[in-house]
Amino acid sequence: xxxxxxxxxxxxxxxxxxxxxxxxxxxxxxxxxxxxxxxxxxxxxxxxxxxxxxxxxxxxxxxxxxxxxxxxxx
Numbered sequence: 001x002x003x004x005x006x007x008x009x010x011x012x013x014x015x016x017x018x019x020x021x022x023x024x025x026x027x028x029x030x031x032x033x034x035x036x037x038x039x040x041x042x043x044x045x046x047x048x049x050x051x052x053x054x055x056x057x058x059x060x061x062x063x064x065x066x067x068x069x070x071x072x073x074x
Contacts (some may be wrong), residue, residue: 007038015042019056026059028052029070 001008013035017028031052033042044052051071059067 002036002039002041004041005036005039007036009037010034010043011037013042017052019052021056021060023065024060024063025066026056027068028055029068031071
């Protein structure tokens with residue numbers, strides 16, 4: 001169930017995750033999520049969030065303004 005709109009159906013879907021930290025914009029393509037059919041709210045598993053965190057840390061280490069990654073595990 002969606003905690004945002006209380007929709008009853010979530011579907012597996014790839015998405016693009018975007019994070020902004022100061023002057024750095026990080027875009028990660030093909031991130032697996034569960035998406036609410038009614039409102040579009042997205043939910044990520046703990047494993048997916050751990051992978052996102054690793055990519056974000058690496059992007060911040062590179063100290064660039066713009067970073068694009070593709071999730072190869074999807």
